[in-house]
Amino acid sequence: MTPETALFADDPHMFFPGPVDVPDDAMAAQLKPLFGHRSDRMDELFGAVQERLRKVFCTDSRVYLLACSGSGLQEAAIRNCVRMPHTGAKVVVLVCGGFSQRWHDVAAGCGRTVVKHELPWFEAFTPDVVAAAVEQANTDGNLDAVCLVHNETSTGVMHNLAGISDAIRSAAPNALFLVDAVSSLAGTEIRCGDWQLDICLTSSQKALAVPPGLAIGAVSDRVLERAAEVEGRGWYFDFLNLEAYLARGTTPATPAISLVQSLLIQLDRILEEGLEVRWQRHRHLRDFTRQWAVDRGFSLCVPDEHASMTVTTLAGPRGWDLNAMNQRLAAAGLAVGSGYGKEKGKSFRIGHMGELRIDDLRRLFEIIESCTG
Amino acid sequence: MTPETALFADDPHMFFPGPVDVPDDAMAAQLKPLFGHRSDRMDELFGAVQERLRKVFCTDSRVYLLACSGSGLQEAAIRNCVRMPHTGAKVVVLVCGGFSQRWHDVAAGCGRTVVKHELPWFEAFTPDVVAAAVEQANTDGNLDAVCLVHNETSTGVMHNLAGISDAIRSAAPNALFLVDAVSSLAGTEIRCGDWQLDICLTSSQKALAVPPGLAIGAVSDRVLERAAEVEGRGWYFDFLNLEAYLARGTTPATPAISLVQSLLIQLDRILEEGLEVRWQRHRHLRDFTRQWAVDRGFSLCVPDEHASMTVTTLAGPRGWDLNAMNQRLAAAGLAVGSGYGKEKGKSFRIGHMGELRIDDLRRLFEIIESCTG
Structure with missing residues (x-):
């Protein structure tokens, strides 16, 4: 070179x-002059990033961009997709390492009814095991969502997303499939559309090779329908709020502009590599x-x-x-x-x-x- | 020069x-090499920032640093300081512009009982008006908090923080005083300790002159006592979680390292100016x-x-x-x-x-x- x-x-x-x-050019992009977040330049940057994110996430729907870490989007997923306990709703969290345990803690911290299904560290969930767990949790038809960490950063275990997605849809058609792909998205095949992932979230500092501070999530229409039924979504992580602003080509709150500039460089690099x-x-x-x-x-x-x-x-x-x-x-x-x-x-x-x-x-x-x- | x-x-x-x-040196600081967020270098950076933040916020207690916008910390303040409606608890939000209206929407979005006290745009809340509003809302002794935007970025109205703090303490000694100082902290006198502000939050891209993407909040001991009584705090914005990691000199989730590097330069500039x-x-x-x-x-x-x-x-x-x-x-x-x-x-x-x-x-x-x- x-x-x-x-x-x-x-x-x-x-x-x-x-x-x-982070490659030098993506680091240097942080130095581009800042501008107002309610300006044409912001809309342009945001639009360019949105178009590329849909390609990288292999989805035709939407990809939200938020100033937070991946754990923030874990929380957003729970707050938008799982109804409160008084409705009878629950969420299955598949735990086999440190970050799936965190998602469990997030869901419990949000006051949801959580069914924890746990495997020893270094083991992986198979579609069969997930199907059985989901069927058992959904006997009353109130299973709202299933959370899986695609790539357990704590152990180095990677799951069969397509197979597990099929298993969940068969066992509990109304349950949303929520996927944490923090350390795998853009590092291995993930087809959010074809595989019907309802949420697929990642963060900037892993396989995308951008500095930390941004979380990114592809979100299905089914998630927005569910969100409309969930109380107490708040504001910062409310997908209906994010969606309303996305329709206008922007974000509700001030985005981390310098990090978005860096992300744009990396998205182009990724798409150029193929x-x-x-x-x-x-x-x-x-x-x-x-x-x-x-x-x-x-x-x-x-x-x-x-x-x-x-x-x-x-x-x-x-x-x-x-x-x-x-x-x-x-x-x-x-x-x-x-x-x-x-x-x-x-x-x-x-x-x-x-x-x-x-x-x-x-x-x-x-x-x-x-x-x- | x-x-x-x-x-x-x-x-x-x-x-x-x-x-x-953002000054050139604070922009350039974003290019400093990244490092692991569970490393000695991170602990060192975090410690240096924490020490300086306490000086800039004029507090002896703690200052949390989060990857999010100021609105994220508005939500954190509600989720940690206001108990759920079934307890009888409520929060007074003082509204006189776009960002205090947002705080109202955040509190309502979190499912809290909100008492909105509104003035026309371009008018300001005086200690007397606040005292009357707080007394009225606290007849049952269940007023958990009062939210005020110190400097309404939408109108250019600035409030008398010290006077309003005294008024609230007299009228409702158990109510926490939550202050959004997004566009004023480091631009005008704010003494979090002396004025007994329970939360004082800001974000990086305003008077601190750092790129956007970080929110910063000084938090009193009273807030942590309250948080222990509030259900459903979640994880990302849970102050008890932030406190546990702060005690170890670090943060729960990956911080926006490049923005923290920029913040350090600006904190030094601010303290050098005096x-x-x-x-x-x-x-x-x-x-x-x-x-x-x-x-x-x-x-x-x-x-x-x-x-x-x-x-x-x-x-x-x-x-x-x-x-x-x-x-x-x-x-x-x-x-x-x-x-x-x-x-x-x-x-x-x-x-x-x-x-x-x-x-x-x-x-x-x-x-x-x-x-x-």
Whole structure:
């Protein structure tokens, strides 16, 4: 690459599952002059981003853009899609790691009736298991929604979205399917329209490779119909409010303009690379990481069939010194992710999302190997 | 100013009430390398910002930092401070413009019992009026909170915070005083501690002169005691959750790191200028704007005693052509604010916040005058 086309002035240094290294041009876009958020320039920027987001989310409907983290949109999903307990309504939350546990906590914090269906960490939900859980929860026909974290950033488990979506529609046709794709959207195949995802949410700092501070969610018509029946949606996360402003080509509150400028650059980069090429590149990064791990005697914490395209969790061979590796990496200016929550100190996570290439991983692996002596 | 110390490579061009022009160094800070939000570097940045925020908010307690707009913190204030209707609790919202109306809509949207006390636009609440409204609403002792927009960005009305705070404490000692200071904090005297403001919230893109995307709120101990009694606080805006993470020196969700870097630069600039000097500078900008308006035959929409330090709303003399003025300003790359909402086309608003100086206003006024012939 020539300096003009180089993505990074320096090599990427963050190999954890987000925030990820942001290409220089997308970083620099934050410096574009600001303008009023009720101006033609804002409408233009917002329109350009909306058009591209629909392509990247593979949807014909709408994609909302909010100043908040992904957890904010987890809360928005609950507040708009799940009616209050006095109606008899409930929500199933499928929990198999730290971020699906968070979604559970969010739903409970919003005062909803939550049915928690839990698997041990590093295991994945299959369509059959989900169908059974959903049928059981929906015997009274009051199941409003099912929440799934597509790609558990805490474990590196990825779910079969299309299959689980079918299973839910068969078992409980009125239940909305709410998907957290924070660490997978734009890193692997997700077709919000074809797969009938009612909500698919992500945040800026993961596979989109934008600085943190924006959350983005594709939302189906069914969600808006439900929202009209749900009390206490509030204002900031109220989808009917967002929809009313989207119809006028803008947002209810002041958006994080500098981050939206950065997002526009990245959306163009993603569409230029081509969605299917990008998904394939991440698959290669995943396969390369897992093969290297096996070759060097590391244990893969997640079996092949559920292995994430963007996060790989590994445990070292017996006698392996995690602290020594981290110190060696830090000395080289690099970092991997520690095990999440209760896994801290037992395993580590390699994030391979955003604009990383095989050569970036090679550089990382060389340093890790230098610790094995 | 030498180029090294110049705040802006180009002159400021935004004279509306936010977003405002951001000094070059605070813009450039967005380009600092990103890092993990569970890293020592994040804890260090967060600690530095927290220390400075307490000084700027004049409080010894805590200041929360969230990725959202000011409206998000309006919602957080309601969700944490006002109990649900079945408890008998209610909230008084003092409405005299577009943003206090929004706070009303937020409170109603959160399903709370809202007592709306309304004045015509361009009028201000006095301590006496507030005391009477609060006493009336609190006859059953169930008034949980009173919401006031300190500086109505829509009209340019500014309230007597200290006086109103005293009035509320006398009339209803258990009611929390919740203050939206979105367009005034760091532009005029606000002493959160001395004046016993239970919540004082602002957002990044107004008088702090940081790009949009961050909301900031100083929160009293009384608020945390109340929050523990309020159901359905959710997760993203739950102050008890924010408090638990603050105790560990961090935030629950990924913060907008690049915007926090920008904020740090501006907090240092504000403290270097000196809070009282900065407040005085804004008073001069206000007085200069109003004197110029009177001299040129414009009408002041707000009387002297309630005139905002950061936003001045003006109506043109008879025959004055607002569109022609806006075109002339646009040709020079400048913009003022249109009248807000129902005032659009009838008046216009000059924002004089952030890092603007008298000379910047002179440049603006010269162009406006060139339209009067």
